[in-house]
Amino acid sequence: MVVSTEVVQRWGGGGHGVPVTLQEFLADRGMGAAQPRPALDLAAVDVRPSRIAAEEIAGLGCAYEYDDMVRLRCSGGFSFIDLCRRRWSDSALPAVDVVLLPRSHDDVRRILDAAREKQWAVVPFGGGTSVVDGVDVTDRLTVGVAFWEMNSVLDLDSETGEVRVQPGIGGPELERWLEARGFTWGHIPQSWERATVGGYVATRSAGQTSTGFGRADATVTNLRIAAPIADFDLGRAPGTAAGPDLKQVFLGSEGSFGIITEIGLRVRPLPEKKVYEGLLFPSFVAGKRAFRQLALDRVPADMMRLSDAEESAVNLAMSGLSGITKQAFDRYTALRKVAGGCLAIVGWEGPADVVAARRAHAYTVFRQFGAVRLPATVGRSWEKNRFTAPYLRDDLLDAGYLVETLETANEWSQLDATYKAVHEGLRGALGDPLIGTHLSHIYPTGASLYFTVITPLADDPVAQWKTAKAAATQALVDTDATITHHHSVGRDHAPWLTGEVGESGVDLLRVIKAHVDPQSLMNPGVLGLG
Structure with missing residues (x-):
């Protein structure tokens, strides 16, 4: 498998340059003097060598990759800070020790059994589109589990309107398969071109038509999960009163409790x-x-x-x-x-x-x-x-601009206060950035706010954004908004999770983690766990 530097550092092929009209707009705003900062050639950057020998994984029965670029790709997402590290690194980059490529639930089961025996941390990897540090590595021996070979449609029940898929299938591939049979899932977020269905489900993704057709998690009918301690097969009838819905434990769990290996989704006929x-x-x-x-x-x-x-x-x-x-x-x-x-x-x-x-x-x-x-x-x-915004971000980064997004949701009566507080927090941290905001994902009781920030890069862009993000997130907490509507918690939002679900809520998450993953192997650090 060949993974290029460009795939690791950029959303897509490019760069094409910042459009002249946007250059003029930024210049009119007094932001036209940014200093270009092209990305380094990763071939010249050291990647942490693997510490897991091929002999240790030979009996797992699945393909694997030791290539530095493949390992690096499976060791981070696409947040601004992720891109800073991969574009302008001045030190060796950490990476998973090996990337495993299972084809089935049984392959994943064997991987987790080996991880328990050998004390490997396990980082699931779908499309790598997280913008909240949902994919990362520590100093622990770590295997990345990429779902590039688990990308099949398993079944379509056309009478019920339900499709069953593996987690690695991408949105475009699933839509093409369904459209040929007269159906659509219709979950289309901005990350659609790179993200996977498993990633959508594990992070409670919201698509551009979620107001009409629901978020990704709202369309899930059943799940099959391999956790370190056991397997789970959840979801039966269209509705049930058989206790708490245990699917909800794994929806939004971000790989912290186990690996989702099969997903049932509600689909609908193609619209006329x-x-x-x-x-x-x-x-x-x-x-x-x-x-x-x-x-x-x-x-x-x-x-x-x-x-x-x-x-x-x-x-x-x-x-x-x-x-x-x-x-x-x-x-x-x-x-x-x-x-x-x-x-x-x-x-x-x-x-x-x-x-x-x-x-x-x-x-x-x-x-x-x-x-x-x-x-x-x-x-x-x-x-x-x-779908063009991530490509434009590549070009703006090349041109010397910080570009990042954050989002939230609140009740109608609180949205104005949240809008104002986030703007004030960002301006207090960044001076006079360009802040574009839109309202979307509409509910009877409220809506989501999505903020895009553009400003010239500072000498230390990571510290620059961390300061701004902390100020903005605190503004969300102070106005009783959610810390995330659809980007998920990852590691970035974990410090504020207690403020959203309470001390007892975080304690409950820790108890679940301790039960299904007693050795804290799964995606350590997301949700502030393990």
């Missing part, structure tokens, strides 16, 4: 009609109230995203509008009293008549809050380009 559209609200407050009203009416769009003025201005700057077209747009938005307003993207999927009825009701509500519909090309452009 898909519509994605753009509109402008006069303000963030007006858009938020409109979204809340649709949620209260129980007829939200399937995809609902509202950008604040700052993020909307960036999106407009990068849209390519110029010359006469830009002048016409400016005149139109001024006439309709939404100039400088907030961009919303909304989408519906389903039977054509149902989409039409839901869409008609939505626009009745939107007009009440001053929204103006934009040309159909806006929605189509968003749908076409919705």
Whole structure:
């Protein structure tokens, strides 16, 4: 297996450079003087040598890899700090000692039995898209368990609407398989091109249409898990009162309790009609109230995203509008009293008549809050380009900018306080960064806020972001928001987990960990455990 430096350091092939329109926007904000900082060639960087001999794993019955780049890839995620370490390292990089490639539940069972015997730490690896230090290594002897060979669809029950898969299958591969049979899972987060179904489930991922179709964990019907102490087969009927739902113990466990080896998912027929559209609200407050009203009416769009003025201005700057077209747009938005307003993207999927009825009701509500519909090309452009942000981050890092995201959720009555506190925390730590914020993942009682931060890199960018992230996370705690809506806990959020679930809640997690993983082998450090 060949893994290139580029795969380890970048989201995708590139770089293509920062678009001129964004360069101009940043310059207008006084941020145009960043010093380019291209990535080092990892071939010239030392990687910690393996300490586990091939003889020790020969009897496991699965393939394995000792290549430095493969080991390095399976030793971290894609947070800003992960990328700093792999792009600009000035010391040897730690890595798992060997990457194991199981093909089945039984292979995983043998790996965990060997790990218990030999005291190996075990780091599961799906797509490596964690942005909260969900994948990392310590000084312990460590095996990485990558699911590149566990990527099959096992069964489709078309009458029930349920598919059973292995954890290593990616979103695009699963969707292609389902579409050929008239179905869709429809879970499509921004990490879709690299992440795996197992990763989605282990971290409670939320996709772009989660408002309409639910988060990843809400679609899980059953799980098969290999834990160090035992195997678990969980999930039976569509509903049960047979005690607590033990699937929930492993959903969101981030590999800390065991390895998910098979997953049952609820799927639905391919939609007859898909519509994605753009509109402008006069303000963030007006858009938020409109979204809340649709949620209260129980007829939200399937995809609902509202950008604040700052993020909307960036999106407009990068849209390519110029010359006469830009002048016409400016005149139109001024006439309709939404100039400088907030961009919303909304989408519906389903039977054509149902989409039409839901869409008609939505626009009745939107007009009440001053929204103006934009040309159909806006929605189509968003749908076409919705996975481009991680590629742009690569180019901004090359150009010398810190680029990172964080997210949360809170009740409607608390969202404004959370928005304000996070902005104040980030500005207190970073000066005057560009902070683009959007509202998404809508619930009857509240919504998610997602923040994107851009600012020139400091001499010590890791310390720069750690200070900012700590200030922002404390702002979440202080305003009773969740520390994470869909990025998960990892190691980054673990210091604040007690504030969310309480001392007794963390004690309960420790008891579960001690029962299923008494030697603390599994993904040490996530959730603040082991």
